[in-house]
Amino acid sequence: MKTQKTWFITGASRGFGHTITKAVLASGDKVVATVRNTPDEFISQFDNNPNLYAVILDVTNETQARAAVADAIGHFGKIDVLVNNAGYGLLSAVEEATTEEVKKNYEVNVFGLLNVTKAVLPYMRKQRSGHIINISSIGGLSAYFGWGLYGSTKFAVEGITEALALELAPLGIHATVVAPGFFRTNFLDESSLTRSSNVIDDYADTVGKMREIATQINRKQPGDPEKLAQAFITLANAERPPVHLPLGTDTLNRFREKTAAFEQDIEDWYEVVTGTDHDDVQAA
Incomplete structure (x- = not known):
């Protein structure tokens, strides 16, 4: 018999968050969904399912994150699975974006994730379980021109999750970082993607082309969000979940290209790579 889990999903009003919420409810689990406003309106989209509870949360507000998690615990009694989904894209050359644009992206994608994680972990540590x-993102595994700054927030998420997996394993808690490729969501819409206000003509052949591509492929991406949501359910029910889970053949191919190029660099520069140790270390 399936044990009913309680999920806490951030950014549930659209995109991956909405699709995952729908799939989790269909599986019979409970969901605490965070939205930026009108939770009653959100719940009505799911026929007022009693297994769904919505709370207002701006992930950049640490106090609000703690209150939302406490509210969730008060309503359903526990949180078994935390999905840190809230985030948005920034399409820009590294040089083009203003400091404010970059800071805002980090506030949501990195510090917002940390706010919610730190709010949930005391409860998971107490129950000695959780995921x-x-x-x-694919951009958190390998850089693309135009996505370097956004990708850097996701590189941070990769590193944070790796460390969490090591720190939490003795406590019975799992940590997984999922890197989706290009999925057919609203990510490339204005609601989820910010483009730098500054445009430098010298990047026309790189970042400029990426801006055109982003417009052209919007809503035509290869990944199926509903299949992604089912992958999340499989992941949450795994006894031995992976630390890294790339989703989509585009992500897998991109990562394999990167690792192959990295291995070639090591081979080409092997003497330099291994020649920087102290002599006594080399002798040993």
Whole structure:
């Protein structure tokens, strides 16, 4: 018999968050969904399912994050799975974006994730169980021109999750970072993607082309969000979940290309790579 889990999903009003919420409820589990406003309106989209509870949360507000998690615990009694989904994209050359644009992206994608994770962990540590699932990106595994700054927030999520997995394993808590490729969601819409206000003509052949591509492929991406949501359910029910889970053949291919190039660099520069140790270390 399936044990009913309680999920806490951030950014549930659209995109991956909405699709995952729908799939989790269909599986029979409970969901605490965070939205930016009108929780009653959100719940009505799911026919007022009693297994769904919505709370208002701006993930950049640490106090609000703690209150939302406490509210969730008060309502359902526990949180078994945390999905840190809230985030948005920034399409810009590294040089183009303003400091404010970059800081805002980090506030949501990195510090917001940390706010919610730190709010949930005391409860998971007390129950000695749980699973933190952080959503990264294909851009968090390998850089693209135009996505370097956004990708850097996801590189941070990758590193944070790796450390969490090591720190939490003795406590019976799992941590997984999921890196989706290009999925057919609203990510490339204005609601989820910010483009730098500054445009430098010298990047026309790189970042400029990426801006055109982003417009052209919007709503035509290869990944199926509903299949992604089912992958999340499989992940949450796994006895031995992975630390890294790339989703989509585009992500897998991109990562394999990167690791192959990295291995070639090591081979080409092997003497330099291994030649920087102290002499006594080399002798040993």
